[in-house]
Amino acid sequence: MYMTKRTKWFGFVFVIPFLISFLIFWLTPLLYGIWISLHDFRLSVGNNGFIGLQNYVAILTPTTLYHDVFMNTLKNTLLFIALSVPPLVLISLGLALLIDHLPNRLKTFFRTVFFLSYAISVTAVSALYLWLFGANGGFINNILLKTGLISSAINWTGDQPYAWFVIVVATVWWTVGFNMLLFVNALDEVDVNLYEAADLDGASAWNKFRYITLPDIRNISIFVMITTVIASFNLYGQSLLITRGGPGQSTSSLIMGIHATVFGNNQLGIGSAMALLMGIIMMLITGLQYWASYRNKREETGQRREPKQRLKRALNAGPTNVSQQPATTVEKKERKIT
Amino acid sequence: MKKKRMKSVLLVVITSILAILFLFPLVWMVFTSFKTLSESLSSAGLFPNEWTLENYRAIFSASADSNMLRWTFNTALVTLVGTALVIFVDVLAAYALARLNIPGKKIVLAIVIIALTVPGIVTLFPAFYLFKGVNLLDTYYPLILPYSAGTLGVFLIYNFLRSFPQELEEAAYLDGATQWQVLTKVIFPSIKPVVTTLGVVTFLAIYNDFLWPSLVTNNDEMKTLTLGVATLVQGSNFVNPAAMMASTVVATVPALLIFLWANKYFVKGVTNSGIK
Missing domain, CATH: 1.10.3720.10 (MetI-like)
Known part of the structure; x- marks a missing residue:
């Protein structure tokens, strides 16, 4: 580009609004949070002096109140991740595959239908599921009681394992459409010619999925997995409003625990330390997922295939072709590795 | 060819059933907001027996909480x-x-x-x-x-x-x-x-x-x-599900309208960035 030194510096003006905002609302709170976490800091009266890493020690040493709060809510949050991530990834992929096989005119319509609930706020979703699954006067209980399937009302939001069930159903219903949209767009870009060629040669549906579709949506699958884990880590509204953290403290999430420490116990210092620990745990888990997928990819690069070879593989893996292909023994071995 | 047609009809039917299940909570929310308090607490049906605008009047009235x-x-x-x-x-x-x-x-x-x-x-x-x-x-x-x-x-x-x-x-x-x-x-x-x-x-x-x-x-x-x-x-x-649903309808409809309006741009934006 044709620019003098003066215009170079002039260009910097364009970045200034962003930098100011970033400095005030992101960098300052981040550094201030680290600073607060090293002090005996109360929400009401402010700073009571530097105490080094004592807040962290208090959280990580067994038998302190804050240790119990942090560990219990961390455990609950990890359980929620284990319960919610598999359906959020698998159901969204299933819906995307279903939509991908529909006639073009219907694709946009159904994509919108399944994505619709994503536009609703977590508080409205919670209000909705609170009354669908209400213990007294809730819609599901009314139906179950009237049809005689149950004789007394189920306390959906107040008894386990129902409480987790309702939270997970509400979460899946709320956000599965977003993952689905990402998968649908990735499936749109898979080479149609490969499918057609595989069809002509009679490859089975599973083999087409395994050897043509899956390698092409690999990157988006990793992305969906990682962002879904992060989203589930941030569980707050659903368990605050649907179960109020109960029964007991069994659905109380990490963010609820931090919130209670800051506002309930007046401990901004310990709460900030908890938030930083939570951030570090999230970054570690994200890093681990990246590392695991990257390592797999490196193992696979040795056998990365051109489209033609992938097609051949999809066909060879089918039992009907096995005897006709001299190369199948090698192919089968490789299948097991991947 | 006939088999292929059958298969795509079957797919449309399955997707439609799932879509109805998916939309059900939203539809239930809208219909419940038109029920009376007593009906909303005991109802096991979707449609109100007796339609009322009372819930909307109540949440917008001057004395509303x-x-x-x-x-x-x-x-x-x-x-x-x-x-x-x-x-x-x-x-x-x-x-x-x-x-x-x-x-x-x-x-x-x-x-x-x-x-x-x-x-x-x-x-x-x-x-x-x-x-x-x-x-x-x-x-x-x-x-x-x-x-x-x-x-x-x-x-x-x-x-x-x-x-x-x-x-x-x-x-x-x-x-x-x-x-x-x-x-x-x-x-x-x-x-x-x-x-x-x-x-x-x-x-x-x-x-x-x-x-x-x-x-x-x-x-x-x-x-x-x-x-x-x-x-x-x-x-x-x-503790009034009908009034609660009226509030969530009011809180949800603006976002849904914006979303539906923007949906076509959304799809286009994603497609455009994909073509390159």
């Missing part, structure tokens, strides 16, 4: 100004980073990417305490300004511009256009798809944000619809 009109106004103000601010800040920054050879460019880009990997929770409580310190809780400032510190938009637009040919801009410069003219006449029209996508995502994020507004707002007058619905859910005497 909810502040629905004020919350709607707050939400409109916060989401519109907030989204416009994010787009303004992010487009300018991304343009300078992608097109102008500015000093410190690599550092700013590194900041953008590093910030993307840091979870939001670490800045939330200190940011709240900073706003408390300067007496700006229960004002519109914390509900609008902090969203512009997000780096996702800069990252998206920067990437889009990098993959976009520069010839048009260079031709404009040769014809004597100023930098501002290039920005408004050449760049803006070409990045419309990605900006629309960013706009919708930001709008929905601000509209539906719950934790941050709940930290910086105590006063009922300053609540957004999303926060207001939470207040209603947590209110101890609010």
Whole structure:
């Protein structure tokens, strides 16, 4: 580009609004949070002096109140991740595959239908599921009681394992459409010619999925997995409003625990330390997922295939072709590795 | 051929059944909001036996314990100004980073990417305490300004511009256009798809944000619809599903309308960025 030194510096003006905002609302709170976490800091009266890493020690040493709060809510949050991530990834992929096989005119319509609930706020979703699954006067209980399937009302939001069930159903219903949209767009870009060629040669549906579709949506699958884990880590509204953290403290999430420490116990210092620990745990888990997928990819690069070879593989893996292909023994071995 | 046709009919039927299941909670919400209190508590059917507008009248009446009109106004103000601010800040920054050879460019880009990997929770409580310190809780400032510190938009637009040919801009410069003219006449029209996508995502994020507004707002007058619905859910005497659903319908419909309107741009934006 044709620019003098003066215009170079002039260009910097364009970045200034962003930098100011970033400095005030992101960098300052981040550094201030680290600073607060090293002090005996109360929400009401402010700073009571530097105490080094004592807040962290208090959280990580067994038998302190804050240790119990942090560990219990961390455990609950990890359980929620284990319960919610598999359906959020698998159901969204299933819906995307279903939509991908529909006639073009219907694709946009159904994509919108399944994505619709994503536009609703977590508080409205919670209000909705609170009354669908209400213990007294809730819609599901009314139906179950009237049809005689149950004789007394189920306390959906107040008894386990129902409480987790309702939270997970509400979460899946709320956000599965977003993952689905990402998968649908990735499936749109898979080479149609490969499918057609595989069809002509009679490859089975599973083999087409395994050897043509899956390698092409690999990157988006990793992305969906990682962002879904992060989203589930941030569980707050659903368990605050649907179960109020109960029964007991069994659905109380990490963010609820931090919130209670800051506002309930007046401990901004310990709460900030908890938030930083939570951030570090999230970054570690994200890093681990990246590392695991990257390592797999490196193992696979040795056998990365051109489209033609992938097609051949999809066909060879089918039992009907096995005897006709001299190369199948090698192919089968490789299948097991991947 | 006949077999193929059968198969696609079957797929449409399965997808339709799933779609009906999926839409059911929303449909139930709408119909329940027209039921009477006693019916909404005992009903096992979808449609009201006796239609009533009482729930809507109650939540908008002067004596209501909810502040629905004020919350709607707050939400409109916060989401519109907030989204416009994010787009303004992010487009300018991304343009300078992608097109102008500015000093410190690599550092700013590194900041953008590093910030993307840091979870939001670490800045939330200190940011709240900073706003408390300067007496700006229960004002519109914390509900609008902090969203512009997000780096996702800069990252998206920067990437889009990098993959976009520069010839048009260079031709404009040769014809004597100023930098501002290039920005408004050449760049803006070409990045419309990605900006629309960013706009919708930001709008929905601000509209539906719950934790941050709940930290910086105590006063009922300053609540957004999303926060207001939470207040209603947590209110101890609010045990009326019909009225509750009327409130959620009011809180949900604006976002759904915007979403449906933007849906076609959404799909287009994604497709355009995919073609390249």
